[in-house]
Amino acid sequence: MTAHTILPTTSGLPAPRPAPGRSRTPGRAKREQGSSPQEGERLRPLTRCQVEDRLQELGDLYAEVSGGGPWAWNQARTVFLRHLAADTRRPGFLLLIAETTALTGCAYGFPAGSAGPWWEGFDGHLPGNLLSRAASGRLFVVSEIVVPPRVRREYQDRAWNLARRLQRRLLADRGAVLGVTLVDSGDDGTVEALGSWGWRSAGDDALTALPTSPFRVLVLAPET
Numbered sequence: 001m002t003a004h005t006i007l008p009t010t011s012g013l014p015a016p017r018p019a020p021g022r023s024r025t026p027g028r029a030k031r032e033q034g035s036s037p038q039e040g041e042r043l044r045p046l047t048r049c050q051v052e053d054r055l056q057e058l059g060d061l062y063a064e065v066s067g068g069g070p071w072a073w074n075q076a077r078t079v080f081l082r083h084l085a086a087d088t089r090r091p092g093f094l095l096l097i098a099e100t101t102a103l104t105g106c107a108y109g110f111p112a113g114s115a116g117p118w119w120e121g122f123d124g125h126l127p128g129n130l131l132s133r134a135a136s137g138r139l140f141v142v143s144e145i146v147v148p149p150r151v152r153r154e155y156q157d158r159a160w161n162l163a164r165r166l167q168r169r170l171l172a173d174r175g176a177v178l179g180v181t182l183v184d185s186g187d188d189g190t191v192e193a194l195g196s197w198g199w200r201s202a203g204d205d206a207l208t209a210l211p212t213s214p215f216r217v218l219v220l221a222p223e224t
Helices: 028-032 048-053 055-066 070-087 128-135 149-153 162-174 188-196
Strands: 042-046 094-099 103-111 139-146 178-184 215-220
Touching (some): 048 055, 055 103, 055 139, 128 139, 128 178, 139 162, 149 162, 162 178
Antiparallel strands (some): 042 094
8 A cells, every 4th residue: 555645635725623622603612512414415325336336526625625726636646546546446445435416535545564565664763562463364555535614614513523423334334443543744734634533653642743754644433
């Protein structure tokens, strides 16, 4: 696996804001206690054949979320589809889509093993306590979470946040003990967004990278 950011780099987007302490207009808090409008987004898995049939649509979604001009759009789309094609061949691969009348998001990954192609990129970065979980097949690699910019900015701590729903369903459907992902050390925006959705550093509670490491290894508990 070639290590890559699991969220599209969205230059120019506002940084995610922490939920606590945010000002709210009168009456909004009462509505937030109920179900979110985003609950209307249905989550469902696609088979490998269905993924192949919808590659163009998935690529368009990723490029749209990534932002930028036509050149950046095409480049992001090409890279995403290349990674997706490689990961669909992995044992236990699972891709979920979120949709209403149109595709609104997706997330995918695969169970980690004690050896094999998945290890490329993670080699030398996983702490020992995760190696044993990988060997037992209870560690799930989350390769991508593709969601609209609003999901990165609004209500990140809510259970109905679309990113939280996607990542929770991925782990539940595969019975994983932990989710794991690898993020470029310099991609602070992605690390901040993931942190707001419950991801934590594999080494400690801080979402920081070692000075000599090009990556951050983040983990996610199934109940998050």
